[in-house]
Amino acid sequence: MRLFAFATVAALGVLALTGCTAGDTGGDTGDGSDAAAVTDVPIIVPADPGGGWDQTGRAMSSVLTSEDIVNSAPVTNIGGAGGANGLAALANETNPDTLMVMGLVMVGAVETNASEVRLEDTTPIARLTDEALVIVVPAASEYETLQDLVDDILENGQDVTITGGSAGGADHILAGLLLEAAGLSSDEIASSLNYIPNSGGGEAVSLILGNNVSAGISGVGEFVEHIESGDMRALAVSSAERVEALPDTPTIVEEGYDVTLTNWRGVVASGSIDDAQRNALELVVTEMHDSEAWASELETRGWADAFLVGEDFDEFLTDNIAEVQTTLKNIGLVA
Incomplete structure (x- = not known):
């Protein structure tokens, strides 16, 4: 069986993304302000230090500040429950400019932990990388x-x-x-x-x-x-082809098992923010993505560029949640 976490997949059901209204990613946020109004972007990493989410959050913080996109981007680690603890913290966050790192791992962990707060309760901002x-x-x-x-x-x-x-x-x-x-x-x-x-x-x-x-x-x-x-x-x-960082390591398919899976990562914001606040955050993250400093981070860490923003990320996340729910049942990880 192949599970493509990065490819566009056929819709397996319609899941309402509450609080997640796709916005225009143009320069004007719709209320007379623009992304320049976002001066500080706190970043929640919903895991302990040392893993991929932590690396992503700290890479974002470095680029956002070194490129003068924002004044500060402090990282806070909130580990536990596959990211569900961080997800709960985001739900209670009052700063509308707060971002939380997430991805395929959290999509699955929400299901296995029966989390009360779900990704459908957040505002998707952007998919960033694939690994x-x-x-x-x-x-x-x-x-x-x-x-x-x-x-x-x-x-x-x-x-x-x-x-x-x-x-x-x-x-x-x-x-x-x-x-x-x-x-x-x-x-x-x-x-x-x-x-x-x-x-x-x-x-x-x-x-x-x-x-x-x-x-x-x-x-x-x-x-x-x-x-x-x-x-x-x-x-x-687990990729379809061998990776540059490990050229001598075969793929799982080469080893005789029809399995391909890649791990995407992105960022979401609180489900309570409005369209103007969402648009401003999308502009900040897009400016980060378009910088040479971010391209350098991708190359150094061996991450593939998987950037999606706005409605495209909304649709991807909806499909991915449905796909993971089905897969977890098929392999016996949830009832």
Whole structure:
């Protein structure tokens, strides 16, 4: 099965994005003000330091301030529950210029955590990046190939431990899709997959480097330095083609499993902001995206440019939520 988190997908249902009215992304915000009125943009990272959301939030903060797009862009980490804690904090935020980093991980975590506050309650601003995931093992692992890892899970089930980001997030979904491609039913996946979630990428790295888990899954950018140092062994990447940062690592498809999944990230604002406030934030983020400094961040971190704003991002998010709901049921991660 293939789950494309970045491609445009067919609508699987209509989900109302409450508080999310698409606005004009032109220069005038509609009330006589413009993006220049946005001078400070607090950024909520709904995870502990060290992971992809944290990297994204801090890259945004650096570019927004170094390019003089805003005066300040302080980052606040609010970890836990796959981003649901950060989502709840955004719902109570009174500053209309506050942005929260989110993405595919949060789409899944909202479902598995049965979060009271949902992404439909926010205002989508922009999709920013897209990144392949990589399946790794500790350097001393007996697994030399992805087939070795899958065979051991099929034989020994929950004795094989896999760590990654939050429950129901992209890493967890990829593990489930891999076992589905290996021939397991949703019930068999639920009984065989021993997935250890974390609230930040740093925790997963510690578990893998400490040889406390059998394998790990995360974005390439979070593991690449440990792969290059020889402390981790990369078994496969989840993109359709090999990634530039790990040219010798095969894709999951090359390893014989029909699975492709990429992890997109973006930003949303409070669901209570009006059209003018939304337009102003869209202009700020668009100016950041169009800068050479942001292009440099993408290249340095190995992120693909996946920029969408306005109605295009609204439609993408609606479809992605429906797609993830279906996938999580198919692989037994939610009832």
